[in-house]
Amino acid sequence: MAMRSRDLTFSGETYLIAHDDRTGKPRLHKRGIAVTLAAALLAELLYANRLHIQGRDVAPIDGPPPQDQLARDMWMHFWTERHPLRTWLEFFATTARDDVIARLKKEGVLVPGRRSGSWRPSDPNVGAQSWARLSVTLRRHERLNPFDACLLGLIHAAELQEIVLDGGRRSDRQYLESIVDNLWPPLADLLDETRSLIGAQAITHRM
């Protein structure tokens, strides 16, 4: 099984897969990135056992607050207000990109790019590690650990799978689909809603 060379979060790895390893240019449209990163941040709370998702409902789970400041702030929101999953995704999507960039910048993963306001991986190898790892695992049809299965689900919801499947065989795609079809049910619910929101935005998009 391919190993993760550096510990990043779902949102961190999703961000890196959604951007070019060297230039940092987005590989996905803006709205897609925003919603997928919001979903990745929610997935972090889900996997930390701080959030319960069922269908379109979300509820916080009691316990010590998350260590990470961003995760803690998000988690607190769920205690103060109750909304359907779609609303939360929309809400966090408005700031998800900036939040994830801030975290990756703090971790030294991102540095300023050539244009003002743009960011690129400080080390192209780190930028490439996520998609490369997933790509190798898929092509070898190896068993994915829960982290990578979730990450694969996120990039599939964002229709970014071509990044890891480029030049892949039909069987590799089928393997990917089988993984996505058998994800942990709460995560599957989150990804369903992520896909729906991205789709709805593609239709009602007006700018």
Added chain:
Amino acid sequence: MPPTSSPSIVNEHLRRNKLGVPSVVFFVVAAAAPLTVIAGGAVTAVAVTELIAVPIGYLVIALVLAVFSAGYVAMSRHVVNAGAFYSYITRGLGRRFGVSAAGVAVMAYNLMQVGLYGAFGFVAAQVLDTFGVGVSWWVCALVGWAIVGVLGLLDVSLNGRVLAAMLLAEVVIVLIYDAVMISHPAGGTVQWDALDPGQLLNPSIAAVMVVSVAGFVGFEATVVFSEEARDPKRTIARATYIAIVAVGLLYGLSAWAISVATGPEAFVGRAKADGTELMFNLVVPYVGQTFVDIGHLLFLTSLFAALLVFHHTVARYSYALGREQVLPPMFGRIVRRTGAPKYGSLAQTALGLVVIVTYAIAGLDPVDNMFARLTTIGGLGVLILMAATSFSVIGFFRREPHDEPVWRRVIAPLLAGIFLAVLAIITILNLGSLLNVDATSPVAWGFPVAYGVIAAVGLIWATILKWLRSDIFARIGLGVETSATPDSGLDMQRSHRVGV
């Protein structure tokens, strides 16, 4: 992180990016392209139908659509789906009819869009001619086609402010032209004949009505913005009624103003002789060439806005159908970097090319043959969809009772449905005269047959899906939604609240 600390912070934060009534009105009225309808559609309608009842036709259709909207908007409060007509028909009349309707919708909006290329090419060639550049209409149409095709893939819609500015400029210039025409009546007296309700008794009035319906196409998109609206319950209803009333009054007033300037007795003759130039020819002696040139430019931008909006409409319809897998799944894919519906956009662009090239090679007239005919036939498709949607509203509220008054649940949709259905039938029976061809001409019977065939294929395809792919059949009408899972009722009270 979004800012915290207020109890309603989530809604308040999201509200900032939502659309209010003016924005929704601007989007749909700009799609209806007022100058295109008045200078192009209204005048062409008079020429083709040889009736001067077009102004009152617009007013009557505005009234009918307002009645139609009572049920349509009421249903939009309970069905959040950007697929509009076909998803409503699915919910009201069942999935099989939903697929039928989807086929009719794709054909109708495609015809509206490709028909507009004829007017765009013609007007663009005229504008260039004023600058001394002689170019064929089809060259201009192909340039417009290429730009629309590229913007479609880039998912560039017209910016809200640009659209608002363009629309306001269009409306202002139309009102100025109206004032000029009314203040310079033919024979020195303002005549009201074109607004005479007695004309509604003329059996040929159906032709005027269907052309009028085509002028309103676009207003139905208000419900597409349900999820984007600041207050879905009120914003959409208000925007829909405002759009219908504003557009109806503007069309009615302007078409009547043209009849005043030509004189009712000369209206048909001048409409035939001057075509889409009629309004400009009537005002040029009083406002000067520069003001008319500005009008021409706005006519062109109005046409372009309509082309782009209809392109997006078709692409997104195909996208929703692709996501449901009613169309091949590839239609449900987007362009990764732009988020545009990829194959829906490409297919629409390809169709546009085929139609423009066919008309150019055949040497057919871009206004009478392409613009007038194709948009009228497209309008007929939308008319059929509106009639079916009216009955769907009744079906929906019978199946799923909601707290809506009987006027919205039954009476209004029934009245609108009967009127629109009868109008659609009369139109189909008299399509030959409406399209200015012999009743036995393939043009006259071919398109209604094509609508029928597409509707039948939709029914058959849906039935096949039910037998062979029940999973896909179950998803029909959901559009981009991945599931219809009702709220699970997960109870936050079961979790332990922590101090915050």
